[in-house]
Structures are given as structure tokens and as C-alpha cells.
Amino acid sequence: MTYCVGMVLDRGLVFMSDTRTNAGLDNISTFRKMTVWEQPGERVITLMAAGNLATTQAVVSLLDERSKSPEHREPSLLAVPSMFQAARMVAETLREVIDQHGDGGLRSDSTFHATLVIGGQIAGSPPRLFMIYPEGNFIESGQDTPFFQIGETKYGRPILVRAYDPAMSFEAAMKLLVVSFDSTLKANLTVGPPFDFHFYEADSLRVGHRGRIEPEDPYFQQVSKGWGDALKEALEILPDYRFGE
Amino acid sequence: MTYCVGMVLDRGLVFMSDTRTNAGLDNISTFRKMTVWEQPGERVITLMAAGNLATTQAVVSLLDERSKSPEHREPSLLAVPSMFQAARMVAETLREVIDQHGDGGLRSDSTFHATLVIGGQIAGSPPRLFMIYPEGNFIESGQDTPFFQIGETKYGRPILVRAYDPAMSFEAAMKLLVVSFDSTLKANLTVGPPFDFHFYEADSLRVGHRGRIEPEDPYFQQVSKGWGDALKEALEILPDYRFGE
Numbered sequence: 001m002t003y004c005v006g007m008v009l010d011r012g013l014v015f016m017s018d019t020r021t022n023a024g025l026d027n028i029s030t031f032r033k034m035t036v037w038e039q040p041g042e043r044v045i046t047l048m049a050a051g052n053l054a055t056t057q058a059v060v061s062l063l064d065e066r067s068k069s070p071e072h073r074e075p076s077l078l079a080v081p082s083m084f085q086a087a088r089m090v091a092e093t094l095r096e097v098i099d100q101h102g103d104g105g106l107r108s109d110s111t112f113h114a115t116l117v118i119g120g121q122i123a124g125s126p127p128r129l130f131m132i133y134p135e136g137n138f139i140e141s142g143q144d145t146p147f148f149q150i151g152e153t154k155y156g157r158p159i160l161v162r163a164y165d166p167a168m169s170f171e172a173a174m175k176l177l178v179v180s181f182d183s184t185l186k187a188n189l190t191v192g193p194p195f196d197f198h199f200y201e202a203d204s205l206r207v208g209h210r211g212r213i214e215p216e217d218p219y220f221q222q223v224s225k226g227w228g229d230a231l232k233e234a235l236e237i238l239p240d241y242r243f244g245e
Numbered sequence: 246m247t248y249c250v251g252m253v254l255d256r257g258l259v260f261m262s263d264t265r266t267n268a269g270l271d272n273i274s275t276f277r278k279m280t281v282w283e284q285p286g287e288r289v290i291t292l293m294a295a296g297n298l299a300t301t302q303a304v305v306s307l308l309d310e311r312s313k314s315p316e317h318r319e320p321s322l323l324a325v326p327s328m329f330q331a332a333r334m335v336a337e338t339l340r341e342v343i344d345q346h347g348d349g350g351l352r353s354d355s356t357f358h359a360t361l362v363i364g365g366q367i368a369g370s371p372p373r374l375f376m377i378y379p380e381g382n383f384i385e386s387g388q389d390t391p392f393f394q395i396g397e398t399k400y401g402r403p404i405l406v407r408a409y410d411p412a413m414s415f416e417a418a419m420k421l422l423v424v425s426f427d428s429t430l431k432a433n434l435t436v437g438p439p440f441d442f443h444f445y446e447a448d449s450l451r452v453g454h455r456g457r458i459e460p461e462d463p464y465f466q467q468v469s470k471g472w473g474d475a476l477k478e479a480l481e482i483l484p485d486y487r488f489g490e
Contacts, residue, residue, distance in 0.1 A: 154399035158428040163474045163480050174486035183403040199488070209488045223483050228407045230479035235408050237475045238468050239417035243444070244453045 001190035002033060002151030005177060005238040006117040006129050008141050010166050012202040013119045013127050015047045018151075018185070020192035034196045037061050037067055038207045039078050042157065044088055047197050050151035051114030051134065055081045058097040059114065078162065083128040086142075087118050091136045096146035115150045120200065127202050155187040156180035171197045175223060178213065182224045191218070246435035247278060247295035247396030250358060251362040251374050253386050256412050257447040258372050262293045262424045265398075265437035266379070279441040280305050282312055282322050283452045288367040290322055290331055291443050294330065295396035296379065298357030303342040304359065308335065328373040329385075332363050336381045360395045365445070366422035372447050373428060393449045398434045415444045423458065427469045438465070 004017040017033040031053060038044045047063070049056035066076040080086045094114060101112045119129035132138040141148060141231040146166060149157060159180050168176070174197065185191045194217075199209040213220050249262040262278040276298060277358070283398045292403040294301035311321040325331045339359060346357045366376035377383040386393060391411060394402060404425050410439070419442070430436045439462075444454040458465050 032305055035416070125313070154432070157432055157478060158403070159401055160481075161431060162476045169485070171485035171487065172480075174488075175480060175483055179480065179483075186400070186406060187402055211489075219484075219486055226483050230482045231404060231476075232405045234351065234472070234475035234479035235404075235417075235420060235424065237465075237473050237478065238420055238424075240414070240416035241423070241464055242416065243419075244456075 001188055002034060003153070003156060003181060003184045003188075003191040004048040004050055004117055004150045005139075005147060005156070005160070005180065006046075006048060006119050006131075008119075008129050008148040008166070009146075009168060009172065009173060010202075011035060012175070012204070012208065013046070013121075013129060013168055014170065014173050014197075015117070015119065015196075015198045015200075015202040016048050017183065017194065018181065019194055020190060021053045022190045025189065027125065027191075028192070030192075030194070031057075032196060034181075034198060035064070036198055036207055036210065037063075037077050037120075041123070041205050043078065044200055044205060044207055045077055045083075045120035046120065046200065047090065048150070051115055052114075052136055053095050055094070055112045055114045056116070057095050059116070062093050062097065070087075070143045076141050080231070081122070082125060083118075083120055083122060083130070086122075087130040087132060087138050087140075087145050088122070090116060090118050091132050091138055094132065094137045097133045098178065116149055121202065121205060123205055127200065152184055152188045152191050156184040159183060161206065170201075174199070178223045179227050182220075183226060193225045195220075208229065246428045246433060248401060248426060248433075248436040249278060249293040249295055249395045250401070250405070250425065251291075251293060251364050251376075252392040252409065252418065252422075253372065253374050253411070253413075253434065254391075254413060254418060255447075256415060257417065257445075257449070257453065258292055258445040259293070259418050259422070260291045260362070260364065260441075260443045260445075261426065262441050263426065263436045264439055264441065265435060266298050267435045269414070270434065273435075273437070275437075276302075277441060279443060280309070281326075281443055281452055281455065282308075282365075284323050286368070286450050288323065288365065288451060289445055289452055290328075290363065290365035291445065292335065292359070293362045293395070294359055295361075297357045300339070300342050300346075300357045302361045304335065304361070304417055305337050307338050307342070326367070327370060328363075328365055328367060328375070329372070331367075332375040332377060332383050332385075335361060335363050336377050336383055339377065340381045346443070356398040362395055366447065366450060368450055370436050374401075374405075387469060395431045395458060397429055397436050402447075404428060419444070423465060423468045424472050426473060427465075440465075
């Protein structure tokens with residue numbers, strides 16, 4: 001499994017992904033699931049992937065190759081005129097990769113399926129965030145659904161639903177994401193640290209805060225340990241039930 | 246879907262179940278998923294069911310019929326010598342019902358599958374809690390796994406994992422369960438109120454606090470609304486992340 005979250009904030013776009021991949025419980029590895037393309041001052045695009053690792057790596061490699069060799073630059077993520085076209089290109093590439101496996105195309109029940117989140121900004125337009133389904137179609141985030149989760153989405157969802165606020169700072173958003181990821185990895189062995197993050201500042205058109213939170217990271221440890229106590233205190237605040245006799 | 250939780254506390258056994266059943270999103274109904282058998286002073290047994298409604302209703306009706314007509318009392322839930330035998334009997338009844346549908350027996354991928362939680366106490370033994378898998382085998386709770394969830398278990402799990410404490414009062418356990426159920430129904434439309442509960446006091450050998458929390462219940466409203474704020478305050482307590490520059 002995998003857990004990735006992409007969020008739209010007033011301040012910009014926020015991405016976090018875990019790094020655990022598994023083919024069976026006794027065959028786990030660590031792989032980066034987040035890729036960032038940058039044309040400084042012109043565009044920054046971030047892609048996160050959940051699903052079959054061979055599929056998602058092939059998608060990223062194809063997109064990457066095209067963006068690196070100038071003679072094959074069309075079509076390239078660094079050349080498309082809008083984030084909508086970027087999402088279409090990624091979806092097309094996903095289709096291309098899965099078609100090669102010849103098991104009948106893009107289906108969420110295919111062995112080779114993948115779900116993707118892509119977000120970023122191209123000069124002249126606001127930041128945008130999309131989720132691409134295994135079938136190759138995609139949706140854009142909006143005011144009512146300002147974040148997307150892919151992979152093991154359930155354990156980490158309640159805290160996102162309750163505490164997300166578009167006006168929150170990047171520092172508070174990181175805290176929220178660490179809590180959401182911590183709840184998930186405590187419940188699902190196929191989600192694991194380290195966690196990659198990218199906090200893109202709106203209109204900067206440059207890669208923002210980008211890094212990795214290791215399991216031994218003091219901040220991660222502090223939040224992971226502190227959250228249990230904080231939750232208990234939150235419960236304390238609420239009144240106990242009173243049984244009618 | 247369904248959401249049921251059974252917990253072992255020092256004070257006794259706690260059960261809560263939702264009441265929503267659905268055959269498609271546009272065909273929802275309210276059904277009780279909790280059944281309690283009592284022989285005052287001698288035994289109290291509570292059963293909760295998730296899965297195919299026809300299957301679980303048939304299981305309960307068969308168990309119920311046998312416990313009501315004295316001449317057919319063997320085997321009956323009111324006659325078995327131990328909770329372990331009670332769990333075996335329920336599992337056998339589940340097998341019987343599913344075999345009648347003739348789709349090849351008990352399998353978790355069968356259309357007619359069901360998962361059950363059974364707990365209670367028989368005079369002379371301590372309270373015990375079991376979970377019965379769709380395959381008909383079952384496990385008992387222990388110190389390391391002191392509660393069972395069935396149905397849509399994921400959304401409501403993080404708070405249970407973090408805040409469960411065997412020494413907690415029934416009043417605090419009710420609060421914890423209401424929060425766990427509220428998190429679940431906010432995320433999954435096929436889990437819905439009202440919620441049935443039974444709080445069995447250890448060694449009382451009588452039905453304990455039993456009732457139903459309606460969606461308009463003031464306590465439910467208070468906890469549901471208050472929990473969002475309490476969670477935000479809990480997040481506030483934790484330190485924000487500081488990005489290294």
C-alpha cells in the first residue's frame with residue numbers, strides 16, 4: 001500500500017508521501033513516490049503515485065525522459081500550457097504504460113493499476129491540484145474538496161476532515177500531515193516512514209520546502225508520542241455520558 | 246456496511262452497533278444488529294453482526310428459537326456450559342445458514358458472508374469476548390487485543406487505539422465509542438445512527454445499561470460537534486514544525 005496526501009492551502013500546495021512498497025508482507029522496500037519537476041520562475045509540478053510500483057516508476061521515467069531531452073520535449077510536462085494539460089499528459093502516459101502490459105487497459109481492478117496526485121503551478125495561472133484515477137480520468141480539487149488522499153486513505157482521514165483549514169500555515173499543515181501519517185502507519189504495516197514532503201509556496205514558481213522525515217526525526221517522534229496524550233486530553237474535554245436510571 | 250465495537254474493560258463488557266443496512270446507496274434501512282440473551286443471575290450473552298442481513302437475521306432467529314422453546318433447548322445459547330461453546334454454536338449456526346444458500350460454504354468473499362462479535366458471561370467464569378470470522382473460525386480477545394471492530398473498522402480505529410484504557414469507566418467508554426462512531430459515519434454513508442449499546446457490568450449476570458443513541462440525542466450532538474474543536478485544540482498543543490532553511 002501507500003499513503004499520499006496533496007492539499008491546497010491559501011499559502012500554496014502541500015504534498016506528503018510515504019516510501020514503503022511491498023510485494024507481500026515479507027518483501028518490503030523503500031521507494032520515493034514523489035517527483036518534482038521545476039522550470040524556475042516558470043513552473044513547478046509535483047507528482048505522487050500509489051499502486052503498482054512498476055507502473056508508477058515507468059510513468060515517472062517516461063515523463064522525466066521527455067522533459068530532459070530537448071528534442072523530444074513535445075509533449076513534455078515542462079512544455080504543456082496548463083496544469084489541466086499536465087494532468088491529461090500524465091493520464092495518457094499512465095494509459096500507455098498499462099496498455100503495454102496488455103491486460104485490457106486501465107481498470108482499478110487490474111494488477112498494474114495506479115492512482116496519482118498531480119499539483120503545481122504554471123506562470124500566469126493559479127496553483128492547481130488533480131487526482132488521476134486508475135481508469136485514466138481525473139478530477140480537480142475545489143473549495144469543497146481541498147485535499148486528495150491516495151492509497152490507504154481511511155485511518156488518516158478523520159483528522160484531516162476535522163482540522164484542515166485553508167488558512168493554516170505550512171508549519172501547522174506539516175503537523176497535521178505528520179499526525180495523519182502517524183495514525184495510518186500505526187494501523188497499516190504497508191505504510192511506512194520515511195515520509196517525503198514538498199511545500200510549494202503559491203506564485204513562487206520555485207521548488208519550496210522539500211525534504212524527508214525519517215522515523216528517528218525528533219519532530220516526528222515528538223508528535224507521534226505527543227498525539228496519544230493530546231487525543232486523551234481532547235477526550236477529557238468532552239463530557240462523559242450519563243446513564244439514565 | 247456496518248460498524249460494531251465490542252470492548253473488554255475491567256468493569257465489564259461494552260458493545261455498540263450502528264443500525265444502517267443498505268442494498269445499494271439508494272436503498273437504505275434501519276435494522277437492529279445487536280441481540281442480547283439473558284438468563285438472570287446465570288448468564289448474559291450479546292451478539293453483534295456485520296455482513297449480509299439475510300444471513301445475520303437467520304443466524305439470530307435460529308439461535309433465538311432454540312433458546313425460547315424449552316423442548317429444543319439443546320443445543321441452545323442458554324444451555325451451553327461456556328462462552329467458548331457459545332461462540333462455537335454461533336459459528337456452527339452461521340455455517341448452517343450459509344450452507345443453505347449453496348454457494349460453496351463460508352468464505353469472506355461470498356455474497357452471504359457475515360462477521361460476528363459475541364461476548365458475555367456465564368456464572369462461574371469471567372466475561373469473555375470473541376470475534377467470529379466469515380469462515381466460521383473465531384478468536385478471543387486478550388490483553389493485547391482487548392477490543393474487536395467489525396464492518397467499516399478503519400475510520401474509527403485510531404481513536405480507539407490511542408484512548409482505550411481497560412480501567413476506564415462506562416461513562417468514559419461511551420464517550421470514546423460515540424467519538425469512534427461519529428468519525429466513521431462522517432466518512433462512510435453506509436454507517437449510520439441510531440446506535441444501539443449494551444454496557445454489561447462484570448459478575449452482575451444481568452443485562453446492564455442498554456439503549457439506543459438517536460441522531461438527535463443531545464449528548465451525541467454535543468460530542469459530535471465538540472470533538473472537532475477538541476481535536477483542533479489537541480493539535481494546538483503539539484508544536485508546529487520548523488522548516489530548516
